[in-house]
Each structure stands twice: as structure tokens, then as C-alpha cells.
Amino acid sequence: MLRRVLKEVKEYKAASVATPIFMIGEVLMETLIPFLMASIIDDGVNAGDIDHIYKVGGLMILAAAIGLAAGMAGGRFGAKASAGLAKNLRESMFNQIQTYSFANIDRFSTAGLVTRLTTDVTNVQMAYQMSLRMMMRAPASMLCAMLMAFSINAELSMIYLVAVLLLGTILFFIIRHATAYFEQAFPKYDALNASIQENVSAIRVVKAYVREEKETDKFHKASENIYKIFVKAENNVIFNAPLMMFTVYTCIILLSWFGAKMIVVDSLTTGELMSLLAYCMNILMSLMMLSMVFVMISMSTASIRRIYEVLNETSEIHNPKHPVTEVADGSIQFKNVEFAYKKDSEEPVLKNINLDIHSGETIGIIGGTGSAKTSLVNLISRLYDVTKGEILVGGKNVKEYDLDSLRNQVSVVLQKNVLFTGTIYDNLRWGNLEATDEECQEACRLACADEFIERFPKKYETHIEQGGNNVSGGQKQRLCIARALLKKPKILILDDSTSAVDTATDAKIRRAFREEIPDTTKLIIAQRISSVQDADRIIVMEEGEVNGFGTHEELLASNEIYREVYESQTKGGGDFDEKGGAA
Incomplete structure (x- = not known):
């Protein structure tokens, strides 16, 4: 199913490949900056070496510039690839619908097809863009930051590892539970669009029979159904952000507490502690990005399934192998x-x-x-x-x-x-x-x-x-x-x-x-x-x-x-x- 939808990337494959490459480049530069910062503090500020500060500071500026350029390029190519996928999906779905027989069309409501061509495709577009950028950036950033942290101090870095495993497990259950509600939401969009389509196309009849209030009530109910389902889904996802921030601040407190003790006994430098704190934010922010991607993917899964139904539907009426092209008469x-x-x-x-x-x-x-x-x-x-x-x-x-x-x-x-x-x-x-x-x-x-x-x-x-x-x-x-x-x-x-x-x-x-x-x-x-x-x-x-x-x-x-x-x-x-x- 996913493979069929991703076939529509077509001419945007190069942009799809370029996006994660640029995102990895941005991550490498971001990972290097805390390491250079530690060198400035330990070997420059503490040692009073102004030349070292200038030299490493220049490298930090260069790394930041390269990271910024890579991030901009990744964003540009990601937008191009995702928008291209959406364009191709809409075209393929529309072309496929044109091949349907009346029997095929009878299986889909008009409102349902409109929702699939608009809302569902937009969901897939957003999920694809986030996957190309964050799905590559977040794990790469987490891995690089984790390796750098362990290379500085393995004992303190265990705090990250425990936090990541704990958060990952909790987020898995949160998203899994929310996905069920998202899958229920999109058929409700069909009902909402059907209500709008019917009302607008028959607005003269509505006014002639003074049915405005009834139609408004029908629309309100359809809209309310979508609202309730999304509220239920968000009630699960809402725990994501506070749980993440609680973990971040807990890690910072633990790092500061144990790191200060290590500095006192000279088993850790001030610069290394600053780097570890920076890597802490990198790791946990990457995990937060991943959780956002998973939420978006869980929303788009239902959309992908609905798009696949349209693309996979084949017409029951087709041309024979050697068709006759001339109709002799009207008998x-x-x-x-x-x-x-x-x-x-x-x-x-x-x-x-x-x-x-x-x-x-x-x-x-x-x-x-x-x-x-x-x-x-x-x-x-x-x-x-x-x-x-x-x-x-x-x-x-x-x-x-x-x-x-x-x-x-x-x-x-x-x-x-x-x-x-x-x-x-x-x-x-x-x-x-x-x-x-x-x-x-x-x-x-x-x-x-x-x-x-x-x-x-x-x-x-x-x-x-x-x-x-x-x-x-x-x-x-x-x-x-x-x-x-x-x-x-x-x-x-x-x-x-x-x-x-x-x-x-x-x-x-x-x-x-x-x-x-x-x-x-x-x-x-x-x-x-x-x-x-x-x-x-x-x-x-x-x-x-x-x-x-x-x-x-x-x-x-x-x-x-x-x-x-x-x-x-x-x-x-x-x-x-x-x-x-x-x-």
C-alpha cells in the first residue's frame, strides 16, 4: 500500500534523496558546535589563550553557516519533493477516476472522492515532508549527540540512554492509542463534505422550503462528530509535550548535580559539562521531533489507505485486446x-x-x-x-x-x-x-x-x-x-x-x-x-x-x-x- 503511494514521487526522487542528505549535513554541524564550545571554554577561556578562542570561534561560525545552508537546502528540497508527491497523487487519482465505470463510481461517494483528493493528499504531503526532514534529522541528531556525549563521559551519558528508552516506550503507546481515533476521523470528513455539497448544490431548494435551520443543524452535527474524534485523539497526544519537557528538565538537573560533583573532583571539566548539557537538549529535542513525526504519520496512515483504495480500484469495463473501432450502423x-x-x-x-x-x-x-x-x-x-x-x-x-x-x-x-x-x-x-x-x-x-x-x-x-x-x-x-x-x-x-x-x-x-x-x-x-x-x-x-x-x-x-x-x-x-x- 505504502509502496504504491510512494511510486508517485516519480520525477521528485532526486529532491527526496537530497533532502535527508542536507539534513544529515545540518546535524553534523550542530553536533560539532557544542564540542567546539567545550574547547573554547577549557582550552581558551580557562587557559587564557585568546588565539585559540579566535581560531575555534571562527570554526564555530563556519560550522553554523554550513549548518544553516544545509538546513535551508533541506527545507527547499523537502518542500519540492512533498509538494510534487501531492501533485502526482492528485493527478493519478483524478486520472484513475476517469477510467472508472459507473459501477466503480457507485462504490465511492462524490464527497468521499473530493476528501481523498484534498484533505487526504494534504495529510500525506505533510507526513512525507516531515519524514524526509525530521525522520532523518532526528535519529541522526540523536545518534551523533549520543556518541559525542559517551565520548566525553560515559557515566553521565547513561542518563540520556535511560531517558530515551523510557520516553520511547511511553510515546509508542500514546501514538498507538491515538492512531485508532485518527482512522475514525477521515470518514467523518466525507460526511461533512457531503453535507456541504448537498446544501450548496441545492441551496435554492433549501431556501424555497425554509430549511436553512435544519441544514445548519445537520452541518453542525457533522462538524461536531469530527471535533469529538480529534479531541479524543489529542487527549492522548497531549501528554507528549509535558512528558518530554519533564524528562528534559530532569536530565538537566541530574547532569548539573552529578556533573558539578565531578568537576569538584577534577573528573570532568566545565566545558565538557556545558557540551553534555547541549547534547542533552539535542537528544531530547530530537526525540520530541520524532514523536511529532509519528503523530503525523499515524494521521496520514488512514489517508494513505483511502488514497490507495482509489488508486487500486480497477475499472470492470475495459477494451478487448483487438477492439473494433467502427460501428457499422445503429441496429x-x-x-x-x-x-x-x-x-x-x-x-x-x-x-x-x-x-x-x-x-x-x-x-x-x-x-x-x-x-x-x-x-x-x-x-x-x-x-x-x-x-x-x-x-x-x-x-x-x-x-x-x-x-x-x-x-x-x-x-x-x-x-x-x-x-x-x-x-x-x-x-x-x-x-x-x-x-x-x-x-x-x-x-x-x-x-x-x-x-x-x-x-x-x-x-x-x-x-x-x-x-x-x-x-x-x-x-x-x-x-x-x-x-x-x-x-x-x-x-x-x-x-x-x-x-x-x-x-x-x-x-x-x-x-x-x-x-x-x-x-x-x-x-x-x-x-x-x-x-x-x-x-x-x-x-x-x-x-x-x-x-x-x-x-x-x-x-x-x-x-x-x-x-x-x-x-x-x-x-x-x-x-x-x-x-x-x-x-
Whole structure:
């Protein structure tokens, strides 16, 4: 898991290697300074040798300058390496998400993916930087200081050794206990981000239903959960600093006490005692640095696991070894198709589907909510794969096609219409990056979108706000239809994509399709029978099965569900979700 994440260091390996080298250089210079200071006191001040003071003092200044330069270089390279790792992680995760099938995306919440791309990556970045700098600096500083201390006086240095072993053991248990709380915290971030995302994206609904207070309360609870978990974790970590300072001052007192006695009996010099006190601070401060690194690593462990889940998730839908890149025509065949969103599902969403749709036909699809209309059409462009059976497009199994080639020829206007920040032209060219202005305008004419675009002051250069919030639902639907038409597909799927359009405009769109793109196979999912009754044939879906398939007249004569809904709608109301039509 850690190895997979560290693969993303890539071009920043040199900076990652340089950082600990410079940190060791800084440590060596810091370790040398107390030794030189002892020489100044013992051989310079006490002996009255001013030349020795100047000479060794100059060496101290040089050592300090080299240490400062090494520390700055280590900081610079450490920041470059950690920021580079974070950049690569985000790019790899984002690119990996782009390869996911709908089934893969269903396993992660949108808020969870956002948290992993932001908060989790930031935690790993900080942990990596601290590991490169402190993880190398602290042990090296501790080891060098310990060796120098033992070379001066082994007896007094035993105080350090006992303190380090005692503190290390206590810190291990503190951090181990805190890690469990940190691992619980990050899923709570997902819940918090989900609350924010839902509230902001639906702020108009929140205000329309005067739900501000309820939403604020929901956000407060999500935020409070994170607060409580971190407080529990910090209640464990909080003992770290006072315990460390208690140990430092205890060591200083013991060194001063026993060191003073040794000076009196001439078994220790004043300079050596000063060096030992300096090394005491080096050793224990290094231990404190290590404890901070371990706390950060314990926090990032949960983040690394969550990032690894995204990077390790592989798409269930992929290209065959020798993919077909040309779709012959818009014919569609379903042969004994079954489909379930989860492999272990007891009951499939679609079952026993057998359909034969000719190229260029207009097919209406109707049925009650939950009858699996959307699931049916999602299989055609391999947004999901069938569980059993096969689907043929242009006479070939969809699994034989190159995914990009198939999806470019099977254009889908999804149930949830999405527009992106940019001009109308920018949004339209999602369907075809090379489309000319004239082609964009022609697609809008077919989708009856030109009617309202021409009324905008900037026309096709009108800026669309995030999510298309500055256009109406019907306008958004028509722009999405125009975007799909620009792909010039062999199959066009409209998943309830005219539900917000008035019946007159709906009729114009269908007439334009019939007259202008007769060779394109059109699948139209709708709740209104008026939207599909002039289709070549109509599929009636019920509980994941095809209940009827025929022309409007044939279904009126033979299909009870279709007839009941038709009568209820023509008599002034009702659709497939009303009583009688939902049977």
C-alpha cells in the first residue's frame, strides 16, 4: 500500500534523496558546535589563550553557516519533493477516476472522492515532508549527540540512554492509542463534505422550503462528530509535550548535580559539562521531533489507505485486446440479457430482455419509476456491463468495441442534465471539440435551443454558471440534446430528457429528429405517452422486464398497462406512477 503511494514521487526522487542528505549535513554541524564550545571554554577561556578562542570561534561560525545552508537546502528540497508527491497523487487519482465505470463510481461517494483528493493528499504531503526532514534529522541528531556525549563521559551519558528508552516506550503507546481515533476521523470528513455539497448544490431548494435551520443543524452535527474524534485523539497526544519537557528538565538537573560533583573532583571539566548539557537538549529535542513525526504519520496512515483504495480500484469495463473501432450502423439487439448492479444481488434489475431494434428506428421507452428504463439504455454504451446475455450494436457485441469509438457513436443525454462553467459554445463542443459555429447552431436548431439562445444579449457566447444555474430546466435539457447531436451518433438516447420542455416544443424536437436525422436510431425514455406515441415502436417496461413492445396502436389493443396510462393521461392527468398504470 505504502509502496504504491510512494511510486508517485516519480520525477521528485532526486529532491527526496537530497533532502535527508542536507539534513544529515545540518546535524553534523550542530553536533560539532557544542564540542567546539567545550574547547573554547577549557582550552581558551580557562587557559587564557585568546588565539585559540579566535581560531575555534571562527570554526564555530563556519560550522553554523554550513549548518544553516544545509538546513535551508533541506527545507527547499523537502518542500519540492512533498509538494510534487501531492501533485502526482492528485493527478493519478483524478486520472484513475476517469477510467472508472459507473459501477466503480457507485462504490465511492462524490464527497468521499473530493476528501481523498484534498484533505487526504494534504495529510500525506505533510507526513512525507516531515519524514524526509525530521525522520532523518532526528535519529541522526540523536545518534551523533549520543556518541559525542559517551565520548566525553560515559557515566553521565547513561542518563540520556535511560531517558530515551523510557520516553520511547511511553510515546509508542500514546501514538498507538491515538492512531485508532485518527482512522475514525477521515470518514467523518466525507460526511461533512457531503453535507456541504448537498446544501450548496441545492441551496435554492433549501431556501424555497425554509430549511436553512435544519441544514445548519445537520452541518453542525457533522462538524461536531469530527471535533469529538480529534479531541479524543489529542487527549492522548497531549501528554507528549509535558512528558518530554519533564524528562528534559530532569536530565538537566541530574547532569548539573552529578556533573558539578565531578568537576569538584577534577573528573570532568566545565566545558565538557556545558557540551553534555547541549547534547542533552539535542537528544531530547530530537526525540520530541520524532514523536511529532509519528503523530503525523499515524494521521496520514488512514489517508494513505483511502488514497490507495482509489488508486487500486480497477475499472470492470475495459477494451478487448483487438477492439473494433467502427460501428457499422445503429441496429441494437438484446439477447437474453440480465443485469444487476451488484454481482451478489439476489434479484437482477433487468431480466430476460430480448429486443431487436433496426437502424434508424425511433423507439419509445415507458414505464413506472423503478422499472429499469435507465438501466436498460445504460447497457448499450457499456456504462455498465450485462450480468448475463449479450448486447449487439451494429451487429457486434458491445464488448468487442473500443470504448471511445462505441460511446462516440452512442450518444446519451442522461436523466440528470449537467452543464459546465463556460460559454454556450464551450458546452456544446463537449459533443465535438472540432465543431464549427455553424454546426453548433444547427444542432441547437434541431434541439429547439436556438429559440432562447437568440434572445440572450451575447447569444452563443453567453456564460453558463456552474451547474447551469442561470438557465431553466427546459433550456438546460435542450442544450444537452444539442450537445449530444453534435457527436453525429448512430444511436441517440434521450433519458427523460424533455420532461421539463413544454409539449409543443417536445413535438418540434421529435419532428426535427424524424426529418433531419432519419438514419440515427433514437431511443426516447418518457413518462408522457404523447412524447412517444408517434415512435416506430414502443417498449413498455415493468419491474425490469419488457411487458410490451409494439406500435402505439398495437399496444393500445394488446397491452393493459399502456392502455390504462394512455386513457388516464388523455382524460386529464396521471402517468406511470399513478394507480392503475403502475401494475
